[in-house]
């Protein structure tokens with residue numbers, strides 16, 4: 244490795260102490276704790292021997308790691324799944340038990356707030372005799388007083404929806420797909436009820452695909468539509484992506500949050516097993532709240548805001564057009580509000596003493612925003628491609644760029660969460676300077692840099 248890999252451990256994003264972490268699982272809130280279970284190999288920093296790891300937080304930014312919650316057993320690995328509150332007192336986890344030949348859905352209960360689980364004796368509770376049937380996402384549906392599950396027939400590119408009153412007996416209600424971008428597998432479906440800006444709500448079905456996402460590898464697409472308790476009907480079959488960065492996968496939302504609140508895995512299967520972080524691998528995104536905005540061009544689309552930052556200490560660092568007093572070994576919030584002429588362009592970069600750069604910006608003439616992690620030297624691999632961009636609402640000249648850099652992660656919230664780009668970034672030497680440059684007319688009306696500490 245290039246230097247000490249501990250420089251890559253984020254401070255306000257969850258990462259496991261050692262071992263390998265992928266998808267967030269079992270997101271549920273109980274007794275003032277946010278639970279984050281996750282796909283976890285406790286033995287080695289590479290995928291394999293999958294268990295459910297566990298962390299809890301009171302504020303979504305300070306996480307405490309707890310012992311492994313659900314084990315790999317002789318019957319197979321404990322693949323992705325979700326959790327709900329059962330009988331007002333228990334946490335019920337519903338997950339895929341995966342062997343070489345079979346993937347079926349199992350159930351386990353916890354009466355001690357997720358610290359330990361007892362497997363249900365009658366497992367599996369949902370079995371189609373398939374080796375490609377996984378990732379159940381369950382939530383309580385108020386309208387029908389029933390649990391609903393989305394789950395994928397992965398290789399067939401279908402999401403099945405089931406209903407159950409007791410989590411044990413499931414009846415098939417409907418199916419969705421093949422639709423959108425199929426990739427090789429559909430994975431980790433997530434159906435959520437999302438408020439619209441005009442005071443209503445619609446349903447959003449997110450489907451992760453891997454490999455075969457447009458940027459390469461794994462990515463999370465979604466459809467906006469309605470769910471009548473039985474069937475999900477999209478408004479359009481056109482696919483949108485939740486995030487324009489390369490590292491946003493397996494999005495899941497808290498099953499019992501009052502408003503949609505989710506976490507994704509901040510990585511990509513193309514290189515997740517190779518990142519230069521030493522004896523641990525895997526990091527989660529910040530928690531995000533979701534909404535729906537409508538425009539003529541885009542119809543309904545998801546908006547996102549980071550949640551939990553208000554619970555951190557914020558120390559403002561005074562900055563100008565170029566400032567080398569920026570502590571890149573801390574989590575940084577870089578928030579700019581920019582007014583641009585129609586032909587102008589703004590770019591920001593974080594720079595290190597090694598002449599490494601992470602660059603992001605917005606080009607009003609092109610109507611596109613971008614992130615470029617190409618001039619950082621800490622990691623190189625054939626699939627670790629470096630440039631990402633997104634088409635912004637045509638005519639946008641005033642824009643805010645809200646970036647969160649946390650040692651090896653970068654999340655860029657544009658235009659009040661209208662577009663978000665998320666990616667890993669590996670500086671050989673962490674940055675210490677921030678620079679911006681504006682081409683054409685316009686001005687940076689506000690630039691605030693905060694150090695965020697737990």
Ligand code: FRU
Nearest residue numbers: 266282293322323430431493
């Ligand atoms: C998605 C995924 C899931 C599976 C899990 C295994 O990243 O492939 O489909 O349940 O990871 O760890």
